[in-house]
Amino acid sequence: MRPVLQAQGLRHRLGDFRLEVGRLEVFPGEVLAVLGPSGSGKTTLLRLLAGLLTPEEGRVEGGFRAYLPQTPPVLRRSVLENAAFGLRLRGVPKGEALRRAEALLKRVGLEAKARQKAHLLSGGEVVRLALARTLLVEPEVLLLDEPTASLDPTHTAKVEALLLEAAREGRGVVLATHDLFQAKRLARRVLFLYMGRVVEEAPAETFFQNPKDERSRAFLEGRLLL
Numbered sequence: 001m002r003p004v005l006q007a008q009g010l011r012h013r014l015g016d017f018r019l020e021v022g023r024l025e026v027f028p029g030e031v032l033a034v035l036g037p038s039g040s041g042k043t044t045l046l047r048l049l050a051g052l053l054t055p056e057e058g059r060v061e062g063g064f065r066a067y068l069p070q071t072p073p074v075l076r077r078s079v080l081e082n083a084a085f086g087l088r089l090r091g092v093p094k095g096e097a098l099r100r101a102e103a104l105l106k107r108v109g110l111e112a113k114a115r116q117k118a119h120l121l122s123g124g125e126v127v128r129l130a131l132a133r134t135l136l137v138e139p140e141v142l143l144l145d146e147p148t149a150s151l152d153p154t155h156t157a158k159v160e161a162l163l164l165e166a167a168r169e170g171r172g173v174v175l176a177t178h179d180l181f182q183a184k185r186l187a188r189r190v191l192f193l194y195m196g197r198v199v200e201e202a203p204a205e206t207f208f209q210n211p212k213d214e215r216s217r218a219f220l221e222g223r224l225l226l
């Protein structure tokens, strides 16, 4: 099966921090969880994969990618207009864009806020709005940075269902998360980062049940610091 995203020989420096990733592939229909302690380079990796950072060395190739940052920006417009924004940019007629956006807002539990100004939303609501906006443009690869960190359990479940559905539709989903239970629920594979290096890459079941690297074991047991 052809990957929807591949990276080779990535090297990038941010201040004292160095990220090095030899080879990474994301396949259609899978959720790849990117795990690692705070500061291990998950966001940096996602930004490189999204094309928002240009690596000093190496290359990233793949299809249409959408990146959902930890704190997504919103326009000073209504929630509905924000959700429809990506479609409008792609030339979808206004009526159709708004109709599709409204349907997706319902799925993220924001239908009651559709006419409210988006900048008045709570942090968790903004993330759900941004996820709706991201899903609407039907990317081949979703790059998600801790999308449920500020969500309550009910909305977390809704978002997880949408991510699994996106994978079932054949998209590649790359999910940076600190929620190990979430990674167990969703991921087919795990990439474990430590100090900017991939320490272990394994099927999720193997990683959680029988991690090969001592640092992976320490991380899973809650005793690994950077």
Ligand SMILES: Nc1ncnc2c1ncn2[C@@H]1O[C@H](COP(=O)(O)OP(=O)(O)OP(=O)(O)O)[C@@H](O)[C@H]1O
Residues within 6 Å of the ligand: 014, 015, 016, 017, 036, 037, 038, 039, 040, 041, 042, 043, 044, 045
């Ligand atoms: N623009 C920058 N200049 C200098 N250092 C940076 C910059 N951006 C990030 N860093 C550093 O790079 C390292 C990796 O950051 P990154 O945000 O990728 O980690 P992370 O694994 O996503 O962390 P968290 O789980 O806390 O979100 C951190 O030590 C961070 O302080």
